[in-house]
Amino acid sequence: MTRHPWLRLVAGRLLAAIPTLWIVVTLSFLLVRLAPGSPFEDEQRLPPAVRANLDRAYGLDQPLPVQYARYLAGLVQGDLGPSLRQRDRRVVDLVREGLPVSLTLGGLALSLSLLLGVSGGLLCAVARGRAVDRWLGRAAVLAVALPPYVTAPLLVLVFAVGTGWLPVAGWEAGRPADLVLPVIALALPTAGGLMRLLRASALDVLDSPAILAARARGLSARRVLLVHVLPPALSPVIAYLGGAAAALLGGSLVVETVFGLPGMGRFLVEGALNRDYTLVLGKVVVYAVLVLLLNLAADLAALGVDPRLRERVYRGVPES
Amino acid sequence: MSVLSLAAVSVQRGSRALLAEVSLEVAAGETVGLVGESGAGKSTLVRVALGLERPHSGTVRWGIDDPWALSTAARRAARARLGAVFQQPAASLNPRRLIGASIGEPLLAHARALSARERQDRVAAALAQVGLPGQFAARWPDALSGGEAQRVALARALILKPALVILDEPTSALDASAAASVLNLMGELTRESGTAFVIVSHDLAAVAYVARRCLVLEAGRLVADGETDALYASATPPALSRLLAARTERFVPLSATR
Amino acid sequence: MPTERVLLQAEGFGVDYDSTPILADIALSVHAGEVVALIGASGSGKSALLRALLGLSPATAQTRGLLRFAQADGGLRERRDITPLRGATIGFVPQDPQTALSAHRTVAQHLDEVLATHAPGSTRPMRAEQAAALLTSVGLTGELLPRYPHALSGGQGQRVLVALALAGNPAILLADEPTSALDPRATHELLALLQAQARVQRRGVLIVSHDLSATAHAADRVAVLAGGRLVEIGATAAVLSQPQHPLTAALMAACPPLTPPRPARLAEAPRPAPCARVARACAFAATCGRAQSVCAETPPAWRTIAGREVACHWPLGAA
Numbered sequence A: 001m002t003r004h005p006w007l008r009l010v011a012g013r014l015l016a017a018i019p020t021l022w023i024v025v026t027l028s029f030l031l032v033r034l035a036p037g038s039p040f041e042d043e044q045r046l047p048p049a050v051r052a053n054l055d056r057a058y059g060l061d062q063p064l065p066v067q068y069a070r071y072l073a074g075l076v077q078g079d080l081g082p083s084l085r086q087r088d089r090r091v092v093d094l095v096r097e098g099l100p101v102s103l104t105l106g107g108l109a110l111s112l113s114l115l116l117g118v119s120g121g122l123l124c125a126v127a128r129g130r131a132v133d134r135w136l137g138r139a140a141v142l143a144v145a146l147p148p149y150v151t152a153p154l155l156v157l158v159f160a161v162g163t164g165w166l167p168v169a170g171w172e173a174g175r176p177a178d179l180v181l182p183v184i185a186l187a188l189p190t191a192g193g194l195m196r197l198l199r200a201s202a203l204d205v206l207d208s209p210a211i212l213a214a215r216a217r218g219l220s221a222r223r224v225l226l227v228h229v230l231p232p233a234l235s236p237v238i239a240y241l242g243g244a245a246a247a248l249l250g251g252s253l254v255v256e257t258v259f260g261l262p263g264m265g266r267f268l269v270e271g272a273l274n275r276d277y278t279l280v281l282g283k284v285v286v287y288a289v290l291v292l293l294l295n296l297a298a299d300l301a302a303l304g305v306d307p308r309l310r311e312r313v314y315r316g317v318p319e320s
Numbered sequence B: 001m002s003v004l005s006l007a008a009v010s011v012q013r014g015s016r017a018l019l020a021e022v023s024l025e026v027a028a029g030e031t032v033g034l035v036g037e038s039g040a041g042k043s044t045l046v047r048v049a050l051g052l053e054r055p056h057s058g059t060v061r062w063g064i065d066d067p068w069a070l071s072t073a074a075r076r077a078a079r080a081r082l083g084a085v086f087q088q089p090a091a092s093l094n095p096r097r098l099i100g101a102s103i104g105e106p107l108l109a110h111a112r113a114l115s116a117r118e119r120q121d122r123v124a125a126a127l128a129q130v131g132l133p134g135q136f137a138a139r140w141p142d143a144l145s146g147g148e149a150q151r152v153a154l155a156r157a158l159i160l161k162p163a164l165v166i167l168d169e170p171t172s173a174l175d176a177s178a179a180a181s182v183l184n185l186m187g188e189l190t191r192e193s194g195t196a197f198v199i200v201s202h203d204l205a206a207v208a209y210v211a212r213r214c215l216v217l218e219a220g221r222l223v224a225d226g227e228t229d230a231l232y233a234s235a236t237p238p239a240l241s242r243l244l245a246a247r248t249e250r251f252v253p254l255s256a257t258r
Numbered sequence C: 001m002p003t004e005r006v007l008l009q010a011e012g013f014g015v016d017y018d019s020t021p022i023l024a025d026i027a028l029s030v031h032a033g034e035v036v037a038l039i040g041a042s043g044s045g046k047s048a049l050l051r052a053l054l055g056l057s058p059a060t061a062q063t064r065g066l067l068r069f070a071q072a073d074g075g076l077r078e079r080r081d082i083t084p085l086r087g088a089t090i091g092f093v094p095q096d097p098q099t100a101l102s103a104h105r106t107v108a109q110h111l112d113e114v115l116a117t118h119a120p121g122s123t124r125p126m127r128a129e130q131a132a133a134l135l136t137s138v139g140l141t142g143e144l145l146p147r148y149p150h151a152l153s154g155g156q157g158q159r160v161l162v163a164l165a166l167a168g169n170p171a172i173l174l175a176d177e178p179t180s181a182l183d184p185r186a187t188h189e190l191l192a193l194l195q196a197q198a199r200v201q202r203r204g205v206l207i208v209s210h211d212l213s214a215t216a217h218a219a220d221r222v223a224v225l226a227g228g229r230l231v232e233i234g235a236t237a238a239v240l241s242q243p244q245h246p247l248t249a250a251l252m253a254a255c256p257p258l259t260p261p262r263p264a265r266l267a268e269a270p271r272p273a274p275c276a277r278v279a280r281a282c283a284f285a286a287t288c289g290r291a292q293s294v295c296a297e298t299p300p301a302w303r304t305i306a307g308r309e310v311a312c313h314w315p316l317g318a319a
């Protein structure tokens, strides 16, 4: 019964996230471990004694419950364990290197897709049935349907190899040109999805009596659109964004690989191929935390556009 | 025997009493009107009677069963004895289902033994009961006028041959002619179907047209229960006299020249 | 009343949606200081008329005939583009506050933006004062300013809608079923409020409704719309006590009486043929109980009987 319903909501959600996180970690731990193979298996001609030493060094000779307990104990202290394949590196350090890259890339892609999706969706809704609407609609379908492993090489072919305007790939910290193509490739599918979603919800709002009434009051078309149509039309978009944003920010395997960016997406490939248990688990943990945080952010944003929800939170009525 | 009885039913919302110690009985085959001002608790009473909301104290009985003493599954099964019709006819029909499917839906839940053929027959019979031709089963809800949609809603409420149907403002969204057609149908059904009806409305004339007995609700309390015309003539309790005074026929225009 | 100046006038007015006529030959005027009730069942064309008067017809609509609106200088002028009149010359009172207000905006925000639109130079404190005054003028208090629409009762919400319609000080108020979401008491109060706007503020009030009984009693004149055409117009007392058009009579007989005796069956009004199909006949020729062969051959001309105008070959006549 604190006096701040918002804080109470956030605190409650964060507390509730802990068991969720625990379940995710436990399941992933089991899945990773129950898959056949071991991190040191494919290294050729590893003498049994060396292999046993390695196992002992990383604690892999212990029974599974012990390893699990140790992992959890580390996790609580913010330690994701040592990388099993990149000797002398801790997973936390790898995350610390990769996450900023992925967050930058994902954050820019998220902003771009919001910009394109929202403005395009609104434009389509206003121009319903006209040529603009039809062509943008087709473009959105294409953007959703074409996966980044098709668009990324195409973009490279046209804008890097063909015209030479932008670098083909690579990452020199702080060079914005490196990010242009990856951001576009990453943003397109989300932008297309957002556009279609926003068009549909904006059309619903446009046809509502509230909009007829707002126009009848003499408000300018622009004001009606931005103040009366957009906020309620954003409600379904916000729900969708929580998940979409986690996928963007968590690091894209394809885009990071195609453009050679040292982000989080790379982890999964390397980790999975090498059975680097701790690395894979690390990625899962980071991703799960992102999903939980972004869903919380989406819920807070939903409160921002809907006073009825807000009131329910203030009154402390449980969500139904 | 009564098909619905409430004994000292109270519902609280926060510190406010939405219903306070309401007791009433509806006998089999009887038609009862329920009137009251906005906020008097009419919709809460409807929800409690339908078993959609559990009262904080007091008992509800459908026939001899207390729905809240039954298991969830048994309560759901017992709901087959009640039908409901709400104010917005269009909103209560799923626009993506044919009318026949909407009317027959309760059969799927409560009469699973029926064959598809038997279901169709029951739907056709329900349509006939509300005075609509059988072809309506193959139409879409958006092709219905308001009055027709309300008849369809009645057909759906009646298809399980319930002991009681509750109508919440069934005519207030309709124009005069459509409302008249629904009231005419109500007149026939109350005389012929053997089903009991509770009609909730702020249209006092509509209530009086179909219900010989009338209940008046004021601030969550049942303040009158008696013969409709006698109550209207006496214009008591105060809530009823206010409703009578507010009728638009009594509207006194300000002088045109002021 | 007719000596009062005319604020709104439709002449030979009609609307086609996708080249299908749905409103034709509308001749109607609203004077300063009077309340006119336009009664029409669903499908009568009243929504099309309402949208046309606001200049908010769908893109596929085409209009015929004339609409004239009051000018600031007191004259009447034909207007094709109604956009600049919305909220300024003609104020709109929509049907249901729960759907006609934006759920995410407070009463204050709603009022402020309309005031700002119609008085561009005003400052925020000036508008806050005006907003409070507007609420007072519709019988509410400033307490409601910070509320969101869902926290208003039906009667409060409807009054807020009236306050919003009044923000641009319009000569004409156009109300769409303003009482359908209200209980009898709130209905009574809202009608009194609209009537005071006509009597005291000398506005012209046009109430569009499907329900003869709910609004007509508060009006000075009643116009009955059916199948996209007007069928009877006249002083309320005359029309309600002695309806002349069979449809008007049926609409009245459709309302059950409050006290006995009651008819065994209520009348269900004849259905008009759609506007598009009526070129050389009465719209009711196929369904009207009084129809004769002439009804299917010639459209009825307007005639004046007992203080009102009626379009029918066989009006009911004085009882």
Ligand code: SF4
Pocket (backbone or CB within 6 Å): C246, C247, C282, C283, C284, C285, C286, C288, C289, C290, C291, C292, C295, C300, C311, C312, C313, C314, C315
């Ligand atoms: S003109 Fe003829 S058909 Fe039309 S309303 Fe009059 S009597 Fe009926």
